[in-house]
Amino acid sequence: QGADNLAPLTQPVGYLYRIVRNLAFDLNRRVTLENRHTLRDELLDEHVSNTPSPEQEALHLDELRKLQHALSRLPERTRQAFVLHRLKGLTFQQIGTQLGISVSLAHQLVRDALTYCAEQLSDD
Template structure:
């Protein structure tokens, strides 16, 4: 086929099938611009590869196969995205539900009960002196890590270490009082 007749054949093919192929793709992807892009890309791919195709290849079937595969890839991508969004929403819903349940289970009288205070005091008394002092300055006196570091002549990293150590021990001691843990330690 000479160059002119090849171009003419392509133009005829384009004119006859372009709108049909757009309707086909649009029926699946539900976005006209995406459908138009897929069809244009498919025609371009056909034009670029027409010399390498087998003689019995039907151009319209070849182009439609490209469009079909592009639509499948697009829809599979949407499916993966929707699954991820669903999982994120489910996790967010679980977190919200947990916060609601924890708050509903919270008993302020119990949190400030003598029993809890004794557990906290006992745990703090078992801590090394610096760790206990850092915890008290931060949680009871409201000093920042930086202020504590300056006052105790330690680095901020050292203060973080002591606080982590104190909180870990308190979490262990209060493991049976989960709602209390959230109240005392969730917002560090």
């Protein structure tokens, strides 16, 4: 019941065309199915919200309050240097000119403020 019982192909070219046609249909079905899944995944991604959850908002607000409290306890000049650099985007040279201090002192004040704030936020 093996290869000995196979009849010779009477139209081998037609048989090959049929195989290619069936493979093309199979490929088309698979691509269509994959595209359907991809489209479905893209539609789901569109519905994912980038808005933080209420819990995340509460945590961020708590951290913001801690940061504001930490900044309020800094010496005035240190706080000014920090605000000018981190919030207003001034360079250390500009901060030095505005506060009447050296560039290295401006850098030191901002670094001190960052270190202090980081410590306060990590003390939970």
